[in-house]
Amino acid sequence: MAAIDRYLVIINPASGTMSKRKILPTICRKLDKMGIPYDVVGTRYPGHATELAAKAAVDGRPAVLACGGDGTVNEVAQGLIGTKTILGIIPAGSGNGFARHLGIPVDVSSALNVIAANKVIISDYGTANGRPFFCTFGVGFDAAVSERCARSKRRGLFMYIHTMLNECVKFKPEEYIIEAGGRVITEKAFLVVCCNASQYGNNAFVAPDASVTDGELDITVVHSGDLFSRAVVGVDIVAGLIGKDALSETIRTDSARIIRKTPGAAHIDGESITMPEVIEVKCHKGKVSVFGTTESTRFVPIATPTRLFFRDIYYFIRKLFSNNR
Numbered sequence: 001m002a003a004i005d006r007y008l009v010i011i012n013p014a015s016g017t018m019s020k021r022k023i024l025p026t027i028c029r030k031l032d033k034m035g036i037p038y039d040v041v042g043t044r045y046p047g048h049a050t051e052l053a054a055k056a057a058v059d060g061r062p063a064v065l066a067c068g069g070d071g072t073v074n075e076v077a078q079g080l081i082g083t084k085t086i087l088g089i090i091p092a093g094s095g096n097g098f099a100r101h102l103g104i105p106v107d108v109s110s111a112l113n114v115i116a117a118n119k120v121i122i123s124d125y126g127t128a129n130g131r132p133f134f135c136t137f138g139v140g141f142d143a144a145v146s147e148r149c150a151r152s153k154r155r156g157l158f159m160y161i162h163t164m165l166n167e168c169v170k171f172k173p174e175e176y177i178i179e180a181g182g183r184v185i186t187e188k189a190f191l192v193v194c195c196n197a198s199q200y201g202n203n204a205f206v207a208p209d210a211s212v213t214d215g216e217l218d219i220t221v222v223h224s225g226d227l228f229s230r231a232v233v234g235v236d237i238v239a240g241l242i243g244k245d246a247l248s249e250t251i252r253t254d255s256a257r258i259i260r261k262t263p264g265a266a267h268i269d270g271e272s273i274t275m276p277e278v279i280e281v282k283c284h285k286g287k288v289s290v291f292g293t294t295e296s297t298r299f300v301p302i303a304t305p306t307r308l309f310f311r312d313i314y315y316f317i318r319k320l321f322s323n324n325r
Contacts, residue, residue: 007031007038007088008056010049010076012068023092023108027067030112038065043072053079061085063291065115069093070135070201070269077134077288081125087290088115095201095270097135100308101212102197102292107315114293121292123212124285126196129275133268134212134288136200137281139258140191140222141171146267168231173224174264180219180256188224190233190247192258194281195220198299201270203308205240207250208299215285219251240301256281 009027024040031038043049049066053076056064065088066076073089080087091099091106102121104111128137148166176192178185195207195218207218222233225247236242243250258279266275 004056004059004061005037006061007036007063007065008052008061009038009040009065009067009090010043010052010072011040012043012049012072012092023067023090026108027065027090027112030109034112034116036116043075047075049075050079053077053085055079057083057085063088063115065090067092070095070097071271073098074132074134074269074271077125077290078132080289081132081284081287084289086120087288089290093201095204097199097201097270098197100199100201100203101135101210102290103294104292105315106312107319110315115291117291117293119292120289121213122286123288123290124196124215124283125287126194126217127282127284128194128266128268128279131268131273133194133196135197135269136193136195136206137266137268138191138193139176139260139264139266139275139279140174140189140193141168142191142193142200142206143265143267143272144171146270146272147265149272168227168234174260177259178219178221178251178256179259181251181253183251185221190222190224190230191220192222193220194218194256196283203305203312204237205299205305206237206242208240208242208301208304209250213286215283216252216254217256217281217283219253219256219281220248221251222248238305240299240305244301254283254285 041052049072053064057080063086064076066073067090070093077087089099089104090111096106104114126133173188173190175188193206195210196212198207198210199205207220210218229247233247236245242248260277263276266273
């Protein structure tokens with residue numbers, strides 16, 4: 001079959017807090033201006049983005065652009081694993097963790113500039129019992145929050161913070177056996193998160209030193225503590241200091257086994273799922289090509305999150321004034 005020399009834009013109309021009707025004209029104008037031929041298609045059901053991306057790769061399309069949140073990016077990326085078709089990300093979700101890790105701005109026009117620059121990063125991905133993740137997989141507190149958020153009709157950062165605070169008060173840590181990096185850890189843990197990328201999203205850095213190109217996962221374990229110590233960990237995540245405090249540690253490994261007493265909640269790239277008692281986690285090196293800006297910039301606690309915070313403020317103000325014109 002002859003290659004189709006046109007990008008495919010896949011839009012999830014249900015993801016995030018942005019109206020896709022508003023951002024689609026921006027995407028089209030920008031791609032037209034850049035002289036990039038493209039087709040646009042919307043997803044209709046869970047897993048549809050994976051099907052569309054896989055067909056695009058078979059057809060020989062040079063790139064597939066995922067417009068949505070981490071869940072949409074996850075589906076599109078699954079369809080491109082091991083192919084030559086490049087993943088492009090137009091962040092339009094609530095957290096956008098994978099995009100943020102790759103230095104892709106949470107601004108449609110600026111994200112398309114990254115795609116136009118044509119810098120490609122060969123990214124790893126992880127699996128939990130065979131299910132792919134590109135940003136994070138976790139059990140414990142963050143999985144409980146994701147489960148509650150999935151039941152809510154509301155979206156956005158403030159809803160997530162509200163849910164997180166409510167869950168933090170009543171959450172009871174579970175006991176885990178974690179086999180990773182030649183170690184066996186047995187204890188009650190507040191959360192266990194396996195990271196390909198450095199953050200959950202919204203610049204919440206759960207593994208500040210994680211890399212998507214090193215062939216390994218950073219597994220962050222937050223030990224059980226009281227309400228005050230959990231609050232301190234929350235501050236450390238925002239400041240990029242997690243793993244450097246007494247309540248948390250990070251293990252770098254290419255595979256791990258997580259064992260708990262009962263099946264329960266988990267999350268893959270922020271999407272709530274259910275997992276059994278035994279979870280096998282693996283890193284798969286260099287399987288997805290993705291447009292990005294950096295994978296080598298040195299992370300500086302406090303300074304890097306602060307810089308990124310003000311960049312988000314700048315994009316928010318620019319978008320606000322743009323919408324008011």
